[in-house]
Amino acid sequence: MPNPTGYLASQIWLHWLVALLIIPQFLLNESMGQAWRAIERGQEVTPSVLITAHVVAGVAVLALVLWRLVLRLTHGAPPPPASEAPALQMVGKITHGLLYLVLALLTVSGGMAWFGGIKASAGVHEAATSLLLLLVSLHVLGALYHQFVLKTNLLARMKRPG
Ligand code: HEM
Ligand code: HEM
Numbered sequence: 001m002p003n004p005t006g007y008l009a010s011q012i013w014l015h016w017l018v019a020l021l022i023i024p025q026f027l028l029n030e031s032m033g034q035a036w037r038a039i040e041r042g043q044e045v046t047p048s049v050l051i052t053a054h055v056v057a058g059v060a061v062l063a064l065v066l067w068r069l070v071l072r073l074t075h076g077a078p079p080p081p082a083s084e085a086p087a088l089q090m091v092g093k094i095t096h097g098l099l100y101l102v103l104a105l106l107t108v109s110g111g112m113a114w115f116g117g118i119k120a121s122a123g124v125h126e127a128a129t130s131l132l133l134l135l136v137s138l139h140v141l142g143a144l145y146h147q148f149v150l151k152t153n154l155l156a157r158m159k160r161p162g
Contacts, residue, residue: 006162062107
């Protein structure tokens with residue numbers, strides 16, 4: 001596995017693009033929920049703009065996450081700041097790994113429910129949304145802790161290619 005000193009510009013763009021695409025998925029999912037409940041009752045559903053947007057943005061997130069994973073495997077990621085306690089370095093690594101995993105689970109389960117009509121998949125999708133919220137909160141707290149308490153200027157790594 002390569003050991004770069006910083007992230008590639010493409011890794012940085014993809015990081016913020018995925019973060020941006022995820023926000024409306026959380027704020028504007030009401031029509032998707034209603035449509036799904038109607039489908040479960042056996043009713044016909046005509047996809048609205050918000051429903052189409054949820055599906056398109058979600059599928060885009062899956063494609064972008066796969067692209068990120070390829071870059072992660074070929075280019076790697078900079079090592080955690082040396083001043084960080086080993087236990088915290090491990091928490092960071094695990095959180096990043098779980099973020100990739102949950103994003104994949106979330107998008108694939110959504111697709112399996114919507115395109116495949118698999119009802120159990122919708123339950124997995126819903127659980128994965130809560131898990132993602134939890135992980136992102138932990139992730140953001142970690143980034144802010146680095147920036148303002150440990151003062152490692154970690155955020156610069158996700159702003160400027162290294
Ligand atoms: C939905 C929102 C987000 C997701 C899914 C996400 C996901 C990730 C992942 C998977 C990594 C690891 C990259 C790798 O090494 O392969 C990462 C790194 C990073 N993220 Fe996020 N992130 C999100 C939002 C944010 C936000 C809001 C901030 C800032 C407050 C942030 C700051 C950072 C920083 C500074 C790194 C680099 C950490 C390091 O190099 O050790 N992220 N993010
Ligand atoms: C970044 C990716 C995604 C996020 C963050 C996301 C988020 C959400 C949220 C928060 C809900 C409401 C859950 C609830 O009822 O509490 C939801 C519902 C739903 N989403 Fe997604 N979604 C994503 C991708 C997708 C994709 C790719 C599809 C399908 C192709 C999809 C299909 C659905 C369906 C069918 C529902 C209604 C059933 C349910 O509540 O589980 N989603 N989504």
